[in-house]
Amino acid sequence: SNENAIHFYKKLGFSDTGIVQEENLGEIITESFFTKEI
Numbered sequence: 001s002n003e004n005a006i007h008f009y010k011k012l013g014f015s016d017t018g019i020v021q022e023e024n025l026g027e028i029i030t031e032s033f034f035t036k037e038i
Helices: 003-011
Strands: 015-024 028-035
Touching (some): 003 028
Antiparallel strands (some): 015 028
């Protein structure tokens, strides 16, 4: 949900893997995973 971070990584050539991990540790933490072809 952090559009600034997503834009930053995409600008560096990373692409979204579609993998999302959500955890509830008193609050919901959502992580999106990116990858970059080398």
